[in-house]
Amino acid sequence: MAWSLWLVPPIITSIFFVLGVITLYWAIFSWITAHVKASNRPIDVKKVQIAVGTLCAVGSVFALQLLVRDSHLSWTFTTFQLLLLIFVAYFLQLRIPYWVIFIASVGFMFLNGNVNQPLSWAYTVLFVLFYVVSYQQSVHLWRRPFLRYLSIAVIFAAVLWGIVCLRFHLDWRTYAEELGNYTILVVLMYGYFQIQDRDRRIKERLFQSANWDALTHVQNFAAYDRAVGHYFRHSANHQTRLAMIMFDIDHFKQVNDTYGHLAGDEVLKQVAAQVTAVLKKSDPKAVLYRTGGEEFNILLPDYDLTMSTAVAQRVFEGVRDLRITYNDVTIRVTISVGVSELREMDSNPLDFYKRVDANLYRSKKNGRKQITVE
Structure with a gap:
């Protein structure tokens, strides 16, 4: 859509959309945790992550889909949806019940008016399975994590994009372009979060050394x-x-x-x-x-x-x-x-x-x- 209307390549818009949601997530999460810590109240960080991550992911997907739901271009944010799923399941490791994702996906189908189409149901089931598999591989310390991450991300995306192409009668050149752009973004996202994770660990060590006694593990x-x-x-x-x-x-x-x-x-x-x-x-x-x-x-x-x-x-x-x-x-x-x-x-x-x-x-x-x- 961006290329045909504004001459902006789809991969560029996808990068900006994904980075925008990730930035929004970190901004809200950091504000909440800093506010609670400043008031010296107990905080369950994981619950905050689940709430903020789910809100940002679901909210952005539904908001963007409202822009294109009545047009022949309603497939254009598929890559964005898949990247958000990876963000929530793999990088944030948010353990959201699969039935919650399924209900949200069914709601998404109602929004697009395609709840009566078998291919949409097939897409929804695979989408939920993609989340479950991505989450499982993120919480287990298996060998060669990057190859596992990339393989699962590409295999599921190839099938899901195939369903989208069949449903919207897209040509296979479009399929190859979208899957190629998606693969590039998946690799870039992995590198981005590796840097973020290293930065977070450094900050945590600094916070621990500044506020906690190393011997007794109580605050100093x-x-x-x-x-x-x-x-x-x-x-x-x-x-x-x-x-x-x-x-x-x-x-x-x-x-x-x-x-x-x-x-x-x-x-x-x-x-x-x-x-x-x-x-x-x-x-x-x-x-x-x-x-x-x-x-x-x-x-x-x-x-x-x-x-x-x-x-x-x-x-x-x-x-x-x-x-x-x-x-x-x-x-x-x-x-x-x-x-x-x-x-x-x-x-x-x-x-x-x-x-x-x-x-x-x-x-x-x-x-x-x-x-x-x-």
Whole structure:
């Protein structure tokens, strides 16, 4: 259509259409995930991917088809549809139930007014099968992934384009041109996403190193500093509660001196894992941070002093019951804990931190292995 009306080769329009949808997807996905992360709320990335990817793919296919559905050129976006299927199934690995794709395809047939044509039903069944096979090969680490990807993409496209040519009485020269253009785009798409994937992995590693403690795999002081600032502002603006628990591992230097620093590392890892498990049972909104050597903080949004003390008691008991085995030696540790909640007198997060830290200091000064609440 683009070539006959505007003298633009079909492969060029296909490239722009596909890149446009992919760019739209990444823009929406990045905006949603950044917005949720900024508010420190839990997010299921896979669910966001499925929702945004499905919306962009289905919306763009139906929107473009509305432009040509009543003309003899309604086949012109076939390559675009197949590339979007590969984008959703292979590169995003979105596990959409096959019956959802089938229903959407039947709706597409109703849109085009060809629901009573056997070739359209054959196309629909193969289209759904193409999705299933593409998804399966994307989630399995089989050998020679590019050759598998290209073979499946071309074989299905050859059959599907053959059905389109039969249905619209297209000549085989058109078939060869469209299939050739499609193959070029399939190869380019693979290269594009290889670059994107490498870039994404680099960004993820940078994000992990900037926000997560490499030893204990809990969030670090930088992440704590951002989170407490966010919660402090939110509490000031919306009059919500905020509590904090701070704890130290008692006599941690003695563990290092007696058993070695590797034993100390094992203690830190297992204490962090135990506390994380306790918090997960209590409330997923409670987040553990390693803010110093053996010092940890827990932020509890929407908690008052009574509620946070109950959480501190569960954390205290969880660590007390922990048995850490290292080189056939069982190490048992305890923690000293300080607890407080945000007050109107706190002019900044540091005031809040100092009060919790003072409570922790009292626990240590008074013999350790206890909780101080104020």
